Structures are given as C-alpha cells and as structure tokens.
Amino acid sequence: MSAPMFDVAVVGGGVMGATTALMLARGGLRTVILDRGPLCREASGVNAGTLTLHMTRASLIPYAVRGHELWLSADQWLGRGVAAVSTEGLSLAFTPAEEEMLHARAAARREYGAPIEIVPASRARAVEPGLSDQVRLAAYCPIDGFASSYLTGRAYREALVEAGAVVREGAAVIGVDSGDGGFSLRIAGAEPVRARRLVLAGGVWLEEMLGWLGLRIPVKCLINQLVVTERLRPVMRTVLSVANGLLSLKQFANGTVLIGGGWQGIGDPKRGGVQTIPENLIGNTRLARWVIPALAETRVARIWLGLEAETADAMPMIGAVPGVPDAFVIGSVHSGYTSGPYMGRLLADLILGREPERPLFDPSRLLEPQAAPALT
Amino acid sequence: MSGAYDLIVLGAGPAGVGAAVTARSHGLSVLVVDENETTGGQVYRATPQAFATRADAPANPDKKEGAGQRQSLLASGAAVAFRHSVWQVSPGYRVDAVGQGGPVHWSAPAVIAATGTTERVVPFPGWTLPGVIGLAAATILLKSQQMLPGRRPVIAGCGPLLAAVAVAVLDGGGKPAAVLDLSGPGDWLAALPALASRPDLALRGLGWVVRLKAAGVPVHFRTGIAAVRETADGLAVTPCRVDADRRPLPDGAGQDIETDCVAVGHGLTPGTEITRLLRARHRFDAALGGWVAEHDADFRTSLPGLYVAGDGAGISGAAAAHLQGQLAGLAVARDLGRLGADAHETAAAPVRKRLAAAQRFGRAMARLMALRPAHAASVAPDTVVCRCEDVTRGEIDEAVAAGARDVNQLKAWTRCGMGPCQGRMCGETAASLVAEAVGSRGAAGLWTGRAPLRPVPMDLLTGDFTYADIPLPKAAPL
C-alpha cells in the first residue's frame, strides 16, 4: 500500500505554518503539518509576545492590527488562548536625538493607521507612574498588549488535531522530490510524506528549505535575547519601549517582568542560540532599569535566545514560490508573532483560491539572480 | 576584579579544592570561585567566623578534614573569589559572576566545574508547609549555623544523611521523634561489600546506628511519608510502609507522629547547570543521581578545556570528590603542556587507585539514594510538584496526555520548572513522570541549560551607571 496523498503538507510548525495549516484544514484540505521538534518551540514559542504597534515596521501596521485582534479573541477561533492582554503602550525618548526619532517614527506609523500620539513626559508618567523621571518625551498608543508565547504550541496543537490535520512532531524534513503530481517529502528516519501542495514555513531555516526546490533566497538569522525576572510587586502596567526600538518591557499577571528589544546573542541556524553576550545582557537590563527604576529590586531568573528571520529588505516573504507550481512560502515577518495569525490566513486564502483581504509579499523580489528552479 | 588565569575552578568544595591545589602544585595560575564565605562546599561547610564553637562539641572528623583543605588551598597560592555567584560561563572560557561590588569576569583556557549537587525531594501532601525542610538542608543548619532543625524532628528519606542528621540532633541536645528510612535492612546489607572499602566510614555509620538505638530513637525501615499536616502545636507526620520499589503499600499508613520539624530528602542530583549551558554531552544514570556530563577517566568532558569533578560529575561522596578534583587538576596541567605524559601518569596512578576505593563506597551510598520511578509515580494528583509555579501532578499528567513529549515542552505548557529555583526542585519528579509516558529518562530529555546559573540581583548586575553607559546597538528598522 502506498502512502496516502495529502492535499497539502506544511513544513515548519511555528505560528506561520501552524496558522496556515489550521486554516487549510478548516478549509477542507487533507493537511499534514511537520516539525522537526514540537510545534511552536522555536521563535513562535520563545518570543517576547509583545502585541505592539510601536515596534512594528510601519507598512506592516495594518496586518499587526488584525493580528492583535485575533490574539485577543484566540479562545474563540483557536479554542485555547495564549493569555493575551490588551493594554496601552508607550515608547520613550531620553535624549534630544531620540525625541526626533520618536516624532519621525510615530508619524510614519500613523500614516499606516497606528493611532499613535506624541505626549509630554508628565502625561506618560500619569499613564505609567513607575516610569523614570529621565523621560523627555513619549509616544502613546492605545492599542498594545502582550501574550505568553510559550502557550502557543499547546493551543495550536489542540486546534489542529480538532480540525483533522495530521500533526507530525519530531519529523525533520531533509529534502523534497517531485513527481506523481505532487511532492514527496523525505523525513529523517521515517517514510516519505506525499502531498499535492507544499507550504514552507521554516522560520530562519527557510533559506535551507528553499534550497530543496533549487532556489536561493538569503535569510538573515537574528539571535534575540530575552530576560525574565523573578516575581515582583506590580511596578508597571503598560507595554514599554524606547524610540530606537531596543527595548520591550512588560509585567505579567504573575509578577514577572520580561525584558527584550532584540539585543543579540551568539548562535546560528545550525546550533540554535548558544550563548548570551554578557555586555548585551548588562546593556539590556540597564536600559530596562533605566526605564523602570523599581526593577533594581528583583533578580534575573532566566535568559534565553530565540532565532528570528529577516530577508534582505527586512520585509516578509509570503506567497507562491517562484517557478515551482503548488509550492508556497511564508516567513521572515517582522514582529511576526503579532501578525502571524493573520498572515497565515492570508496565505491559506491564496491556496484555497480565495482573494486574500490584503496584499501578500511576493518572494520573487528576493531571488538571487543566478538561481534556477530545479523542479518544474 | 578581573583577569586571566590558566585555570578557573568553579566551586570550593572538596572537589574544587583538590583540583586547585593540584593544579597550583604544577605551576598553573588558578582562580577558585565560590558563592560561599570560604571553602568546604556542602560537606565541610564552615561555621561563620563570628560564631564561637561550644567547648564540649564532640570531635568531628569532617571539621578536621575541612580545616585541612582550607589550609591547603590558602597555602597553594591560588587566587580566590568567595561570595561571588557565577551566572555564566562562555566558551573559550569566560566566567561571569556577581559579587557585592557588582559584575565581574575572568578568563582561562580551562575550567573545572566542581559545583556539587542539589537535594531531591519527591513531593507528598504537606511538603511545602513551614517546618518541612530538606535533609541535606538540615545539615547546613547543623554545621554552619549550629542550630537544631527541631527539638524532636522526624527525619525521613534515604541514604546515609538520615543517620548523620539524627545523630547530629542528638549531639545538639534534641531527640528525633522518628527516623523513616525508605530503604530496608536488606538494602543496607547489599551495600556492605562496598562499605568494606572504607572501613573508617563504615564504622562511623555503625556507630551512628548504635547511638540511635541507645538513645531510643525509633527507626522504621521501608517507610516513607504519606502526608504531613499542621496541628495546634506543630506538625503531624503520617508514615507509610513502602515496597522494595518505594511504592506506598495500599494499607501501609501508620500512626501519626507528632513533631516540630520534618527533615526529608530523597537523594542528591548532580548539578549540571554549567555543562548543560555549554552544551557538553550528557547521559542519564540513575545510580549516579541522574543526568551527568560524559567524561573520561581524567574528568575531561566532551568539550575541550572543560572538566568536571565531584558530585556534579555523579554522586560519589566527599572523599571521591576530592580525588576526582585532583585528577581533573592533573589533566588540566597535562593538557596545558605543564606536565609530560609520563609525569602525568606517575602522578595520576596512585590517585586513581585511591579513587577506585572511595568511589566504591560513595557509589554504594548513591545507589541507596537513587530515585525509583515508582516513588515519583506515587505522587497524588492534587499534590503540588512545582512549588515555584504551583503546578500539580494532575496538571503534569494532563499535559503529558495532551501530547507533551519531553520536559521542555512540559515546561512551556504548564510553567513547571519556570520559577526562581529554575527547575532544581521539581525537575527530577517531573522528568520521571514524563519518562513513564515516553519510555525512558533519555527520551524525556533534560532541561535546556540557560543563564543565569543562579538568579542574579538586577542591582548588582547593572551596577552604577548613567544612560551614556548603555551600549545601545543600531536602531531597529522602521
């Protein structure tokens, strides 16, 4: 008996792949989703969970606003939530140069629909009484929030199983062959999986995955550091960031405070995130303490590194794989956790033959010139 | 304080001191770091300087050994950084720590991790009540603070610390209400041949048993704790008979024992935080206490320049720890080219021989303390396993049933192990429960190693600074 032919195989079970697979399964396709590890344990399960517009690339704001709504209603469409909380957000300036940056960035984001206004420090402190008295100026946004990203895998796993998708965790795809009117996915230590359509959703591993199809699209790998403190009395209630985007700060209901902002550690797609750079840890925590002085009272409980993908132009690639019929790709979305549930829907719509509500992000602009598709 | 050395030894217990003194004797520049006030580690824990020792305190061979080791480290000329908590070790190697003066770091081509162990407690109803403390933890009170954990404590669990603590309580003027030993006399008899390798220690143990008997302390074998509850004037312990696998017997519950303190410990787990952080290879060996870094006969790990020694390399006791440290120190001297192959062999051979004997004894004790899966499996559904995050056995089972296949996935789904103890308290029980479902502890995996090795106070980590002292990277894209 030959292996069953799925309508679609999704490779990579982060928020991009898992949402796409969920919507395809609900759309009636026989769907299999494969991840070499558990679902959502890479970027999608270790990210800062900030659902903010202050740090989103300006032109992605409309997508992020939809993503924000979706996370807040996740218990309805996903079944199980990710402890998403809606709150206000402040982005801060401590120097004249940062004030200028704050104005420029707020204006750019406003153009794409973010309801951000510039407010004096006194207003910022009224919103967030624990703020440092060094703040010179702030940008205020009523739409902000955060989730607990480590809950993502459990929520998606249950929803996918419920929707009838086949979930293959611990299944590392090592290559793709074409033929028989579809794709045959080679799996390490297991039988191949066959499907008519293919979705590549491999986060920072997308460069390698696109290579399976003979395409070369460079994907940069950022090694983002996150720091969480021990529980602490309530010291803040909003999501805080700084003008240059190098801080994200929030306090969860349990009292722990998460400190992020994209400070870098050491690692790569092969080894994962391997080492914290002490100067970057100290820099990141100093910045956090500068913003909320009461953080001096607590202790750092844990530091980790997550891998975030970025294309050459720092814009997403979502759409059909150029030159390979029935193959699609989704990933490299800046602030991709926020918009993930929406981006996955858009791609699923394209695959299901519906008109996506908003434009996708054609990967062909990123092709290295010498590349020639191996599959036809 | 910062600087470069040939070797940095992490931990100043018997293993760390053995390593540092040996490496110094071959001319290496050595730094020893420990968060304690001085050397001694867990076993030779020093009494604070300000404490006077009672004139009538009984002679104690541990005190003598500890003082000797302290002296030898002082005389060796090794640099020391006490009261410094190491929070990260980076490849190459760089060691980051915080002390009262703020963040510091040092570097060396070789690091010996001699960081000892953590006590394991398999949860039971009431284990988080005030007055219920660890068995090894009780030795800290007794040794360092010279305090009784209670006047009439119940002493429960397994291994040689039971008798050691009970006798120390007698010495201090208290009287244990009972000793509850999960092992049976047969288990102790089975250990006898190995005990013969250290007649001094075997005799000391026998002396303890005689003392307890003479003092009329009830000792119950094959007995664990079913539950502890609060009473008007203290605690009540319900003992429970167990089978050879430490599974409670269905009608094994006994009469409640009134007490003022419960000191309970179910063995020791090697501290692998540093070797996990650096991604050295590990293997699971229940008899050694759990996961250990793979190492060769000279205590080299799978990573060049990284060595382990002492209980952190597998539970084998204080005497073995000291000798393992010496072997690791010799290996570093050889690997850094300060000791030729022949000279190394000559120096190592007698130490290896003594280690073999010490290890036989220590490992027999470690086997008595090894976690039995049936014991972990007996935890009741509503008992809290992760006390930092209040995760019950039932919630763990639910996550495993929903598809959590390894300890890290379990952690993400339930927060088990995410709290300030960083999984040291719940890790063994949680992993044992996952292993039941996935087949083995190997398959259930081990917590990913992460910095900080210990929680780091934000004020010490960040130190004194102004905005200009923050090295801001390039702004994020707009």
Ligand SMILES: Cc1cc2nc3c(=O)[nH]c(=O)nc-3n(C[C@H](O)[C@H](O)[C@H](O)COP(=O)(O)OP(=O)(O)OC[C@H]3O[C@@H](n4cnc5c(N)ncnc54)[C@H](O)[C@@H]3O)c2cc1C
């Ligand atoms: C530390 C950090 C903090 C962040 N903070 C935020 C934030 O606060 N807000 C926000 O909106 N965004 C944030 N992001 C960005 C966001 O997390 C990502 O954009 C998003 O999660 C990417 O999802 P993904 O599905 O594309 O990738 P991933 O989640 O990385 O998923 C890729 C999956 O592919 C699997 N895979 C790889 N190779 C194979 C193979 N050969 N076979 C099978 N499976 C394979 C991997 O195991 C993985 O599960 C952060 C990112 C990081 C790293």
Ligand SMILES: Cc1cc2nc3c(=O)[nH]c(=O)nc-3n(C[C@H](O)[C@H](O)[C@H](O)COP(=O)(O)OP(=O)(O)OC[C@H]3O[C@@H](n4cnc5c(N)ncnc54)[C@H](O)[C@@H]3O)c2cc1C
């Ligand atoms: C609480 C406790 C009590 C014990 N009591 C006894 C006893 O009474 N008798 C007995 O025979 N055995 C006892 N043991 C067993 C003990 O582990 C061994 O006998 C022996 O101490 C092992 O020596 P070692 O050098 O390997 O480790 P240890 O003696 O544990 O020394 C390790 C040292 O490393 C330091 N360290 C660890 N991590 C860091 C860090 N991140 N930064 C800075 N310093 C660090 C610690 O402070 C400690 O001083 C006890 C174990 C524990 C956990």
